[in-house]
Amino acid sequence: MKRNKRVMRRSLIAIAAISLTLATACSKPSAGEVEKERPAALGGAAQETQASAESKGHSDPEGELGEGQAADDTLVSLVNKKHPLDKAYVPEDLVPVDVPTVLDNPEVNQLRKEAAAALSKMFDAASEDGVKLYARSGYRSYKTQEALFASYSAREGEEAANRYSARAGQSEHQTGLAMDVTSESVSFQLDEAFGETTEGRWLAEHAHEYGFIIRYPQGKEDITGYIYEPWHVRFLGVRLAASVYESGLTYEEFVGEGIE
Numbered sequence: 001m002k003r004n005k006r007v008m009r010r011s012l013i014a015i016a017a018i019s020l021t022l023a024t025a026c027s028k029p030s031a032g033e034v035e036k037e038r039p040a041a042l043g044g045a046a047q048e049t050q051a052s053a054e055s056k057g058h059s060d061p062e063g064e065l066g067e068g069q070a071a072d073d074t075l076v077s078l079v080n081k082k083h084p085l086d087k088a089y090v091p092e093d094l095v096p097v098d099v100p101t102v103l104d105n106p107e108v109n110q111l112r113k114e115a116a117a118a119l120s121k122m123f124d125a126a127s128e129d130g131v132k133l134y135a136r137s138g139y140r141s142y143k144t145q146e147a148l149f150a151s152y153s154a155r156e157g158e159e160a161a162n163r164y165s166a167r168a169g170q171s172e173h174q175t176g177l178a179m180d181v182t183s184e185s186v187s188f189q190l191d192e193a194f195g196e197t198t199e200g201r202w203l204a205e206h207a208h209e210y211g212f213i214i215r216y217p218q219g220k221e222d223i224t225g226y227i228y229e230p231w232h233v234r235f236l237g238v239r240l241a242a243s244v245y246e247s248g249l250t251y252e253e254f255v256g257e258g259i260e
């Protein structure tokens, strides 16, 4: 009996300790709550998480992307018109991509380290299948996105521009985890016709094997906020990308967060 009591007390202490941990975690406002007061919060939180991951010496030298993503939740963050990034958010681990590119601007030829490594693997695999992919636009700073959206708006009006281009802070390209992929068959442009090319089909079929998803699928504009973009891939890590791919859902639906 005494022994049971001791065991029970130990269990209670353990439960209390766990509850305390949970209370601490839950006392942090969720991204959604913060966003209403301060749209900047997601970027702030992202930086904080990244810093803590680095202080723990997190790295992914073996390229075990499925493992790596668990230690750094900025790699899976949802960024859209409802969940913007901080104006000041710049990923700390941007590197130049090591694949064929289209544009001269060195800024857009960068991705975060893990995404860049995965992109190389994907492009190599495509090449082995006789499919030649080109990287057109990866990381874009807040300022670059601001200028880009302004130029599209001036040309076609703000509403039209907002269907395919993001306002600054609302672009996945600022995460350093998105890449626009193209091919010679569409003159290295970002064209819906890319989806029907050999290259576009290869990308749709295999991107998840390397940790990427086609982020804006056909017929999902109401949910993602963007027209069909067969060229835009988003890195999520192999495990999560495969789950999203197999679910047949958009990332918004997968995480249960629409833009409405």
Ligand SMILES: [Zn+2]
Pocket: 173, 178, 179, 180, 231, 232, 233
């Ligand atoms: Zn894009």
